[in-house]
Amino acid sequence: MNAWYNALLAWYHCAKREMPWRGHPDAYAVWVSEIMLQQTQVDTVRPYFTRFLAAFPTVAALAAAEDAPLLKAWEGLGYYTRVRNLRKAAQRLMAESSGEIPQTAEALRKLPGIGPYTAAAIASICFNEAVPVVDGNVARVFARRNLLTDDFTKEPNRRKLAAWLQPFINQVAAPGDFNQAMMELGALICTPRNPQCHSCPLRPQCQAAKQEVQADYPIIPKRKPLPERHADVVLLQERTGAILFKRHADERLLAGFWELPDLGTLPFNIENPKPCGTHRQTFSHFRQILTLFTATLPDSLPPLPDNYQWCTQPDSLPLTTATRKILATHISGKLLSHQKGRKK
Ligand code: SF4
Known part of the structure; x- marks a missing residue:
């Protein structure tokens, strides 16, 4: 019971935020929420999620959606390729599996708009598959905890961190909670600025906190100015x-x-x-x-x-x-x- 992830899970069960998609039994709802949460903050997503699910409550309804109401439901969220891919994936599911959503990360990744992060999130949260997620929040937490200097905007470095996390997630009963706990820790405690180390369940192992170099991690590569x-x-x-x-x-x-x-x-x-x-x-x-x-x-x-x-x-x-x-x-x-x- 002394492993770091047990402390993390205990913290998560007390501190997690209520979200309309959390505890939702339906993989479709989790899928929609995960696509909306790509590049968009939780608080922005909440009302969109509720409206979208009311307008398109099932894979079948989404597959049959016309352009105008679909884009209207997404208006303001930006990155519109996301909603087009969502509908494309729904159409493919209707054609190939009567709308049934695949249950493994590997199969989910074959659908349009679903990358390694989203596939791992859906498979672990909805189907209990032990596959770790590595998003920006998770990368920040472990860059600090383990003093990692990798550039986590690069997919191979995210894969490397996922491989490091794999033996730990293999040992927990609820892989979805493990993943959500890591992401929630990055969103609420191990924030980009002013991390709340005194409230952090990973404080005993955290190298950055020990050396007081939290602000130096993760290493953010300089971006070229946009045209x-x-x-x-x-x-x-x-x-x-x-x-x-x-x-x-x-x-x-x-x-x-x-x-x-x-x-x-x-x-x-x-x-x-x-x-x-x-x-x-x-x-x-x-x-x-x-x-x-x-x-x-x-x-x-x-x-x-x-x-x-x-x-x-x-x-x-x-x-x-x-x-x-x-x-x-x-x-x-x-x-x-x-x-x-x-x-x-
Ligand atoms: S102790 Fe501080 S820097 Fe380390 S993981 Fe926790 S919040 Fe982040």
Whole structure:
């Protein structure tokens, strides 16, 4: 009973946070939560998870989901490839196994969007498979505990740590709890800044705490600055309040989402475009800098191509995050009065 992981498990059973997917008997729910939690904080995920499960309660419902409601349910979570892969995986499961979710990490990894971490999490939590997870939280805990200098953004180093953890997880009755305990410790106690070592169950073995070098671990490799992509977009609003949107052109990244149109490629001429703000957003591989314009509409408008629409209820559309933020900031009396002079 004196092994370090017993102290960790005892701590976990007292300290774990309540989460809507914890204790859920359904592997589908755990799968959805794990995909949402990739690159997204727990507190952000909670309401999305509940809404998503209400809209798509089963593998079959997800497999049959149309683009618009699916993207709407994910709107604001970002990294939209995740939800597309989720549906693709659900469709494959419906075709190959009547919607049944595989029970081993190895089989789970064959599904779109499921990497080693997610496969290990689902297999251990739902099916009790003894396979360790190594995410950023786990890597930080053990980099400090064992003074590891590996770069844990690299998959081979994560595999090496998983191999080190394997004999320990083999000895516990609930591998899912072992994994969740390590992740919870990294999220709540062994935090990136100011770890709470006095409350940590791993304190007796922790080399970083002993040498007071917690802040030096894990070693974070310097990242190259991200390239910047600039674009000019325009916020056009009719007297009715309808706003002009364009369907995103990229077939991969944000396909199916609507956004404000580019200033330079509108299907009609506008008058007096005026810059009225800048919006910045960081994606995984680049920084986007949008300059926002408003303008006066022409007296008569031509019919629009299929990829444009006027919409009075933007909330009904799946919108890009940048567009939602711009609308929240700029839809105001000032903008409306700028366009008030337009004749019908
Ligand atoms: S003792 Fe401190 S540094 Fe070591 S694992 Fe615990 S919280 Fe992290």
